[in-house]
Amino acid sequence: MPSGNALSRRALLGVAGGALAAPAIVRAQDAPIRWRLVTSWPRGQAGPGVTAQRIVDRINAMAGGRLVVQLFAAGEIVPAFSVLDAVSNGTVEAGHTAALYWQGRIPAAAFFTTVPFGLGPIEHQAWLSLDGGQALWDELYGEVGVKPFLAGNTGPCMGGFFRTPIESLSDIAGLRVRVAGLGAKVYERLGATPVTIPAGETYTALERGTVDAVEFLAPATDYELGLHQVAPLYYAPGFNKPNGASELLVNSEALAALPEDLRRVVAEAAEAEHALALADAHSRNAVALRAMLSEADVRLEGFPAEVIAAAEEAARAEIDALAETSDLAARIVESYRAAQARMAPWSRLEADMARALARV
Known part of the structure; x- marks a missing residue:
């Protein structure tokens, strides 16, 4: 027959085991967090429309069912140019759009998409990620309760x-x-x-x-x-x-309510898509330009x-x-001009080398 001490230890272990197991069971049974993401693009549009869908798909895959994001194209919930307002006021939790659309409301917003004669795609990403641009962007959008992420790029635009x-x-x-x-x-x-x-x-x-x-x-x-x-x-x-940068906007309160690992999922989904979108754009733009010049x-x-x-x-x-x-x-x-001046010599040399190699 077990001693009293042995029985007490077993009882304690049972209680401890139950206490440890219970949260896992509760978490497994919790309903998923559901977000709606609106865009400024027609559904599946080449470039930004495709990017928006890939961001949603990537978040859903990495979140493993704990965070489920549903995409809505321009006009399905809000008009194309109302995405910032919808995210800011909590109508939806997230949006995919371009910062230049908010210039009338936030004059400096355009710097986080593109400005005339400004930074190219890689330069722009370097400014945001390494030269203090992201902190300024966070401060700018923080005034309207939104967290911005760089999330996609269609490359340099045509005239x-x-x-x-x-x-x-x-x-x-x-x-x-x-x-x-x-x-x-x-x-x-x-x-x-x-x-x-x-x-x-x-x-x-x-x-x-x-x-x-x-x-x-x-x-x-x-x-x-x-x-x-x-x-x-x-x-x-x-x-x-x-430059053709797009942005993932997330309502600040909705983002703060996520567990830390899911907040990281959102950030990583945006960063991964930006890299893929720029490569995708380079390839697609080459094909499309050739098609237009030959077919029409x-x-x-x-x-x-x-x-x-x-x-x-x-x-x-x-x-x-x-x-x-x-x-x-x-x-x-x-900050933007300082980054441009700092990177300009290398950017010019890089462009010259690319032109020279293109003739080889």
Whole structure:
């Protein structure tokens, strides 16, 4: 017969075992945390639409059923340009979009997508990840209760499709151009009329002549939109959008409510997608550009030097004005410009080497 001490030890072990096992059983039975993620893109759109779906799929896979995210395309819950508001006010927990859309509300937001004559994709990622840019972004969006993550990139953008030739600076004046972000301000300074149109409406607007030109993204997305079918002139370089970064927005309270490991899942899903999206964009853009030039009556054109020079001057003036809107905006501009100046010599040499190798 067991001694009293042995019995007591067994009883204690049983209680301890039960105490340790109970939380595991409770966790297994807990309902999953459910999030809704809205986007500024048509469902599955080449580039950002595909990226949004991959982010959702990656989070769901890594979370193992504990966090379940459902994707909604532009207009299914909120309009394309209402994603920030929806995440900020808690209508949804997350969104995938582009920071430049919030320039009217948050003037410095455009720096976290792209600015005219600014950082390229790798430079932009270096600024955010290594040179203090992310802390400034967190501070900027923290004012509206949102945590931003770099989450996808379509690569450098094209100058867009134009219905009529641009042979001099005077040809810009009076044009109605679909363009967003600081690029819209630059075109306005050049005498054009910027027009804000969601991605899904660009084809119809260009076809019907509601706009004279559409600047959207890079060849893969432009090709999918069919813009080459209604405007024959495809201009480069995309001076107003040298980068094509997108953002994953998460409501700060929703993110804080997650366990630490699930917060890390969200961050890692965004980071992994950014790397994949940029590689995907490079490959897709090459294929799409070749297809447009061979399948349709499309001419690849370069903006005249005087247009580029005037646009660069206008961009500099616009950024200087933006820096005066707040102390935080001034710090963002200063940090961004410092990063650009620091990386410029290597970036120029890298571009020269790429051009030389392309001729080999």
